[in-house]
Amino acid sequence: MPVVLDTPAAVRRAAMDLLARREHGRVELSRKLRQRGAPEELIEPALDRLIEDGLLCEARYLESFVSYRARSGSGPQRIREELLQRGLPRGAIDQALRDSGIDWRTQLEDTWRRKFAGQLPLDARERGQQTRFLSYRGYPMDLISRLLRGQFEDD
Known part of the structure; x- marks a missing residue:
């Protein structure tokens, strides 16, 4: 039985379920919630609240993504392109690549x-x-x- 995402609590719960599996960026999480049927007017306030609560953090997502992809053998140019496709800002991506400490x-x-x-x-x-x-x-x-x-x- 599909979950109905028609209340702020239901949208928040669905977002937290996704975040419990792995870190997400705001754009990616918004897209996934829309795919599950959440209306746009409920998604943005829910994501804002998750950011305020420290549960959704793009810096943490970038760090996790860069580390994971580097361990799997991807280079900085490929990682940068994948993150750009996920809707993250170039400046934040470049900073995450520099801060990663990866040789x-x-x-x-x-x-x-x-x-x-x-x-x-x-x-x-x-x-x-x-x-x-x-x-x-x-x-x-x-x-x-x-x-x-x-x-x-x-x-």
Whole structure:
């Protein structure tokens, strides 16, 4: 039986259920509540109250998202793009990436070693394959180029 979200209490309860599973951004949580049938005039006040109560925090969401995606091997460019698609402001995203304390060079190297067993490309085809994979994962081209030229060991 579907839950009817026609009162402020019902909308708040549905939002808190979603937040209990994982952190959400305001835009994402609003979208999910709309999909569940909550009217717009009830969503915004409920989200404002959740922010006041400290239950909805975009900074916490950004920190959690960046950390999770980095652990799964995504680079900063891919993470930034995913967060932009979720409706978060670029400035807040860039700040979260800076504050994360993640060494993207080390992340790149770990991702590369897991996928390619630490084998530098022997020819242009392999170089292209490795470059495309790492670029798709969201790592900057300058770091990828240095890694594939074997220049990380020099640092």
